[in-house]
Amino acid sequence: MSFTIAIIGRPNVGKSTLFNRLVGQKLALVDDMPGVTRDRREGEAKLGDLQFTIIDTAGLDEGPKGSLTARMQEQTETAIALADALFFVIDARAGLTPADRAFADFARRADKPVLLLANKSEGKHGELGAMESYALGLGDPIQISAEHGEGMGELYDALRGLV
Numbered sequence: 001m002s003f004t005i006a007i008i009g010r011p012n013v014g015k016s017t018l019f020n021r022l023v024g025q026k027l028a029l030v031d032d033m034p035g036v037t038r039d040r041r042e043g044e045a046k047l048g049d050l051q052f053t054i055i056d057t058a059g060l061d062e063g064p065k066g067s068l069t070a071r072m073q074e075q076t077e078t079a080i081a082l083a084d085a086l087f088f089v090i091d092a093r094a095g096l097t098p099a100d101r102a103f104a105d106f107a108r109r110a111d112k113p114v115l116l117l118a119n120k121s122e123g124k125h126g127e128l129g130a131m132e133s134y135a136l137g138l139g140d141p142i143q144i145s146a147e148h149g150e151g152m153g154e155l156y157d158a159l160r161g162l163v
């Protein structure tokens with residue numbers, strides 16, 4: 001069965017790092033396509049025996065007070081529409097920000113399965129942020145470290161439960 005996951009979240013939470021880890025290579029080459037403005041990257045991801053298409057959403061600047069700019073909303077909506085399920089990523093070290101809450105509204109309205117990923121959780125630094133993230137109403141956070149590859153087993157188990 002083939003399915004598509006969109007990685008959603010405010011800038012700098014580690015979406016692209018997670019994308020690169022799951023795809024296993026850096027796919028920046030799509031940016032070189034002439035005449036194409038690329039707001040998203042797609043790749044074929046592997047996690048254990050699961051294979052799926054994954055969409056990374058680009059780092060766009062936040063509006064005032066963490067509000068979403070129109071372009072960011074549009075990009076997020078497009079990625080969500082293409083996806084069967086969402087990875088909603090937060091920076092567990094930073095704790096919740098207004099931008100996280102704005103993106104979470106999107107994820108909730110999408111009415112698609114969401115996995116809440118509390119990234120940057122290596123070395124137990126993310127405990128507080130993970131606890132805070134329960135308030136988003138997106139279920140139990142899965143603590144991961146995209147950079148260090150931690151929590152991939154838990155992510156696999158959760159994804160298995162969805163698809």
Ligand code: GDP
Pocket residue numbers: 009010011012013014015016017018058059119120121122144145146147148
């Ligand atoms: P994006 O804007 O959401 O795509 O975030 P990036 O993937 O570009 O990462 C933003 C910053 O967070 C970079 O400096 C990454 O090296 C860092 N980062 C990503 N994942 C982790 C992680 O698991 N742990 C830590 N400590 N830093 C991370």
Ligand code: MG
Pocket residue numbers: 015016017057058059
């Ligand atoms: Mg990025």
